[in-house]
Amino acid sequence: MGEVKELAKSGVRTAGRLGRGRWSVITVVTVTLILYAIAWPTLPLTHDVSPPLLPLISGMAVFPFLLVLVRPALGWAVAAAAGLVIPIAFDLVPGYDYPWQVVHIMVMLALVFAVAIREEIRIVLVVWVSTVLLFAAFVPGSDGWGWGIGISALVVFGLLVRWLVISRRQLAQQEEASELERARRAILEEKAHIARDLHDIVAHHMSMIVVQAQSAPYRLPDVNDDVRAEFDALGATAREALNEVRTLLGVLRSDGQLPEHEPQPDIDRIGELFESSRRAGMALETETVGVPAPVSDGVGLTVYRILQESLANAARHAPGTRVSARLQWEPATVTVEVTNGPASPGQVDTTVRQSDRSGGNGILGMVERASVVGGQLVAHPRPGGGFEVRAVLPVLTGA
Numbered sequence: 001m002g003e004v005k006e007l008a009k010s011g012v013r014t015a016g017r018l019g020r021g022r023w024s025v026i027t028v029v030t031v032t033l034i035l036y037a038i039a040w041p042t043l044p045l046t047h048d049v050s051p052p053l054l055p056l057i058s059g060m061a062v063f064p065f066l067l068v069l070v071r072p073a074l075g076w077a078v079a080a081a082a083g084l085v086i087p088i089a090f091d092l093v094p095g096y097d098y099p100w101q102v103v104h105i106m107v108m109l110a111l112v113f114a115v116a117i118r119e120e121i122r123i124v125l126v127v128w129v130s131t132v133l134l135f136a137a138f139v140p141g142s143d144g145w146g147w148g149i150g151i152s153a154l155v156v157f158g159l160l161v162r163w164l165v166i167s168r169r170q171l172a173q174q175e176e177a178s179e180l181e182r183a184r185r186a187i188l189e190e191k192a193h194i195a196r197d198l199h200d201i202v203a204h205h206m207s208m209i210v211v212q213a214q215s216a217p218y219r220l221p222d223v224n225d226d227v228r229a230e231f232d233a234l235g236a237t238a239r240e241a242l243n244e245v246r247t248l249l250g251v252l253r254s255d256g257q258l259p260e261h262e263p264q265p266d267i268d269r270i271g272e273l274f275e276s277s278r279r280a281g282m283a284l285e286t287e288t289v290g291v292p293a294p295v296s297d298g299v300g301l302t303v304y305r306i307l308q309e310s311l312a313n314a315a316r317h318a319p320g321t322r323v324s325a326r327l328q329w330e331p332a333t334v335t336v337e338v339t340n341g342p343a344s345p346g347q348v349d350t351t352v353r354q355s356d357r358s359g360g361n362g363i364l365g366m367v368e369r370a371s372v373v374g375g376q377l378v379a380h381p382r383p384g385g386g387f388e389v390r391a392v393l394p395v396l397t398g399a
Contacts, residue, residue, distance in 0.1 A: 028069055035062045039103045046101050048091040057086065061104035064111065072114035073123050079108045080134060087138050099138040109154060116158025117165070128155045196365045202245055203362070204312040208280040209238040211315040215281035242316070266300030267292065270307060274325065277311050283322045284311070290329030295395045302369045302393060303327075303336055306377065309362050310338035310389040318343035318386065333375075335392050342385030366391070 039058040043049055049057050060082040067075030087099035098105070108131065115127045131151050136144040213235035217223045223231075265273075277284050295303070307325060314323045321341045328335040363379050366389070370377035375393035382388050 024069055028066060032062060032065045035065065035103045035107065039101055042103075043101060044093070046093055046096045046098075047086065048093060057082075057090070061086070061101060062107055065107045068111060068114045072111050072117075073119050073127065076108065076111035076115055076127055076131075079104070079111055080130060083108060083134055083138070097140050109151070112151060113154055113158045116155045117162045124155065124159070128152065196368075198245065199309075199362060199365060203242060204308050206238055206242045206245065207312040207316040208276065210235050210242065211280045211282065211319055213238060214319055219281060265304045266297065267295065267303050268300075270304060270327075273304065273308055273311070277315070277323075280315065282311065282315055283320075285322065285324045287324070287326045288329070289327070292327075292329050293331075293334070293395045295334070296373075298373045299334070299375075299393050299395060302373050302375070302391075303334060305369055306336050306366050306389065306391050307338065309366050310336075313362060313389075314338065314340040314387070321386065329395075332394060333392050334395050335390070337388070337390050339382065339388045340386045341382075 036058060039062050040054055043054055043058050044051075047057070061079070064075040064079040064082070067078075083100055083104065086104075092099070100108075112127055112131050116124050119127070128151070132148040135147040135151065138144070139147055213231045216231045217228045274284060274286050311323065311325065314321065318340050321343055323338065323340045326335075326337040328337070366379070367377050370391050370393060373393055375391055377389070377391040379387070379389045
């Protein structure tokens with residue numbers, strides 16, 4: 001949908017440019033014809049030109065203006081050449097002192113201004129100096145140098161307009177690039193948000209399925225070999241699906257943090273999380289020290305997600321071990337601790353080694369969540385075996 005909108009905007013911009021270009025051409029042609037209609041009948045009033053040559057000489061003076069939008073330097077060269085030839089080839093009418101018609105002067109000045117705006121600087125310098133010398137050579141008296149000063153001011157003004165146009169164009173390009181970068185970052189942050197929530201929710205429940213399938217033969221009485229094989233196959237399939245989820249999360253993974261806007265679990269649902277883990281067969285001990293304090297939505301969600309991820313890790317990497325979850329409330333902080341012992345013999349998850357748990361979306365996601373709310377989280381193997389996750393979070397952040 002975004003690409004369609006961008007194409008539509010691009011089409012509108014292109015159509016706008018084409019429309020403006022068409023009207024610009026029409027305007028230039030119209031102005032040229034008006035100037036030509038003035039130059040032809042007034043040329044005998046300024047120069048001694050035979051009637052058959054009037055259309056040609058008038059055209060030499062005026063028609064270069066047609067190139068003002070596309071090739072102003074070429075148009076100036078033709079107009080300047082005409083300005084060099086006409087005073088030499090034709091005498092002035094008595095009483096008229098300037099070497100060119102007024103419309104011819106207007107055309108040359110317009111082309112000089114267009115060159116200053118559109119052409120390369122070296123071409124601008126050549127046109128500038130040449131025009132000043134042309135006027136100084138043919139305009140009588142000191143007026144020639146006065147025209148030179150005026151032409152210089154015109155060129156400087158054109159260069160200023162050129163700089164302004166370029167600056168505005170660069171600013172527009174920078175704004176467009178910034179908008180594209182913001183859109184790209186929004187996409188990456190949304191992908192990170194999806195990856196984190198998928199890991200927190202899907203991976204957690206898949207881990208519970210694995211634990212239940214692995215522990216069912218030991219929890220249920222009279223399980224025969226066929227049923228045991230079914231449970232083993234169910235556990236293997238769930239582990240394979242969990243690995244596929246991790247692969248998808250690796251594709252979605254990116255840096256950034258997207259603010260939470262949807263309803264999310266908080267500390268009020270921690271009891272449900274503990275009960276869910278126990279129903280899955282986890283030997284879970286819980287402890288709450290201190291009086292729970294009101295916390296912001298962000299801190300509440302972070303506490304829940306850290307507990308959820310830590311319990312899922314313990315179930316996945318060390319099934320059958322005893323797990324301890326502890327919440328310690330202080331006036332300004334809440335400390336979350338989840339520890340587990342080494343996996344029981346024959347129950348080690350072979351898909352991911354216990355020593356490799358510091359990588360992936362799980363631990364990294366918990367560290368990011370803690371950092372976002374102004375807290376800290378550490379996760380490391382315990383000296384005697386097992387694993388420990390400890391987070392200290394400020395209870396007032398975002399409140």
